[in-house]
Amino acid sequence: MQLTAYTKEFKKNLNIAYPVMLGQLGHVLVGLADNIMVGRLGAAPLAAVSLGNSLIFIALSIGIGFSFAITPLIAEADGARNIEKGRSYFQHGIVMCTIIGLLLFGVVWFSKPVLYYLDQPSEVVDLALPYIDIVAFSLVPVMVFQAFKQFGDGLSQTKYAMYATIGANLVNVLFNYLLIYGVWIFPRLELEGAAIGTLISRFFMLGFIYFILKKKKKFSTYFIWAKKSLQQKIFKRLFNLGFPTALQMLFEVAIFTASVFLAGTLGTNAQAANQVALNLSSMTFMIAVGIGVTATIRVGNQKGQHNYEELRRIAFSTFFLVFIIEAFFALGFILLKDLLPVFYIDNAEVIALAAQLLIVAALFQLSDGLQVVILGALRGLQDVRYPTLICFFAYWVIGFPVSYLLGKESAMGSMGIWFGLLAGLTASSILLYIRFNYLSKKLIERGVIKDLL
Template sequence: MQLTAYTKEFKKNLNIAFPVMLGQLGHVLVGLADNIMVGRLGAAPLAAVSLGNSLIFIALSVGIGFSFAITPLVAEADGSQNIEKGRSYFQHGLVMCAISGIILFLAVWFAKPLLYYLDQPPEVVDLSLPYIDIVAFSLLPLMIFQGFKQFGDGLSQTKYAMYATIAANVVNVLFNYLLIYGFWIFPRLELEGAAIGTLISRFFMLAFIYFILKSKDKFKDYFIWAKKSLQKEVFKRLIGLGFPTALQMLFEVAIFTSSVFLAGTLGTNPQAANQVALNLSSMTFMIAVGIGVTATIRVGNQKGQHNYTELRRIAYSTFLLVFIIEAFFALGFILLKDILPIVYIDNAEVIFLAAQLLIVAALFQLSDGLQVVILGALRGLQDVRYPTLICFISYWIIGFPISFFLGKEDAMGSMGIWIGLLAGLSASAIMLYIRFNYLSKKLIERGVIKDLI
């Protein structure tokens, strides 16, 4: 097949992906705003935010994984023009997300004491606990927001979540400035101020997306709340897709979180440098997430139409697109490795260590981008069990042992930790590609046989 068969899809892919990219970047920019403002308070507060967010992100990855089940189901219903089925998935998914938010808040609350047993600097743990208390509560509005967002994504209406996220970022930065440093009538709360700013912005974000979706005629039929009681079968299908997806995200987020804990055993400055490199690589990763969501939507639509040849071609167009974009980011990390860390902190050792980590981060841009987009395509096929096993093997059988042994102070230190991340992501990208290639060919063959019969 000629290259143009894939590149001609780039425009449509980007039209869907661009709002998702901005929306996902918005979530990272909330962390960026916290990191930059808190970084001005010193290395220990920055490390505390890193440690606190690592615990929050583990919980959040599980919740978002469950919410991702909504998108392929709504997309498939939309592809087959079945509004009633799409409405059912949306409304059940919203209930599932609300319950998830409550459970995750309680899980984080009770997990806090574990931080004292992870060999972290004591002053960093003490600073992180009040921050965690407040941000953990923000998981409830954030998870309900995810329910609305994934529903909109499933209908290829990705821009409304973007609007909500951008507006919430403005609110977050404003309250961060007022509450971290203390301004006008507002007290100086430092790390707790950053957490309160995040909490306020997430409630605002939920209210924004609810009112904007409810006001649009195109969503009117979906907001007619069903008179029937909630159905066990629908929850079962959502959880059947959501649980493996949650595990996939948990395995990946947990290995990155483990890098925070491993870096913490090396000291406060290595942990702060790790946070700088993680935050920068997270921003480029969110671009890939946007294309991954596009792969889920477009593959789900084609699955609903039983058009498997087009499904494979469109999926491969997303793989090619993310490869090109991530190659550009990899080059940027290498060229700007000594400049980017200066934005976060004025500490020579932290800047030097972060610059080294960005070299490895540049190398895994390609595999990281590819694996998340291929996962998105497999999610569109509603194939989640084998990818979950692949993620576990890649990150925890291959990646983590390398990070653990090379990340010791008498080995390669922080650089060794990130080499393990690179190995895990690369293994994941290769195995997921093999899985998608096999399934898409099998679907096409079945379609041909069915037509012949």
């Protein structure tokens, strides 16, 4: 098959992906603003933000994974023009996400003492705890926001979540500036100021999307609370769809969080450098997430039409697209490795360590991007159980042992930790590709046999 068979799909893929990219990127940019502004306070405060956000991101990944179940159910009801069913899924989704947000807040809050037993610098832990107290509560509004976001995505209205996240970032930057440094009438709160800025921005994000969706006539009927009471079978369906995705996200986020803890055992500067490289790679990863959602939508559409050859071709177009984009980012990381860390912190040792890590980060851009898009394609096939097992095996049976063994100070230090990440992501992308290749060929063969009969 000629290359143009794949490249001609790039424009359509990007049109679907870009609002999702910007929406996901918004979550990371909140952390970026915190990191850049807090980094001016020194290595210890930056390391504390890294440590605090490591717990928050684990919780957030679980919650977002569950919320992803809302989108296909809303889309299914919308395709059938069944507003009553769509409204029920939407309202059950809001209740589910609210409960999950409260549970995650409680889990993070009660997990704080664990940080003292993970061999982290004591000064970093002491700074991180007040930060965690505030940011953990922001999990509640952000999870309710996710319910509205996934509802909008299910109706193919992805732009409103994008507007909300862009606005939230502006609010976050403003209040960070005022509260971290104590500008004008505001007190100088440093790390706690960054946490309050994040909390305010996430309530703004929720309020924005709620009011903009509610005032739109085409959404108004969904906001009329259903007369029927909440039904267990609908919660069960949401759970069965969301739980495997939550585990997939948890396994990946947890391996990166483990890198934060392992870096902390090497000292404050190593942990700060790890956070710089991790934040930069997280931003490029969100581009791949957008293409992964596109893969889910387009593969799912072709599956519904039983057009399996087109399904395979379109899926491969998303694989090629993400490979090209991530190769561009990889080159940028290599060329700008000494410059990018300067935006975060003015510490020569941290900058030098981060520059080394960005070389490894450049290498795993390709693996990381491919694996998340292939996961999206498999989700479009409604294949979730085996990919979850693959993710666990790749990250925790292959990746983490390499990070642990090579990440010791007597071995390769920070570079060793990131070589473990590279090993896990590469294994994941290869195994997931094998899985998709097998399933897509099997579907084509079944289609051919069916036609012959």
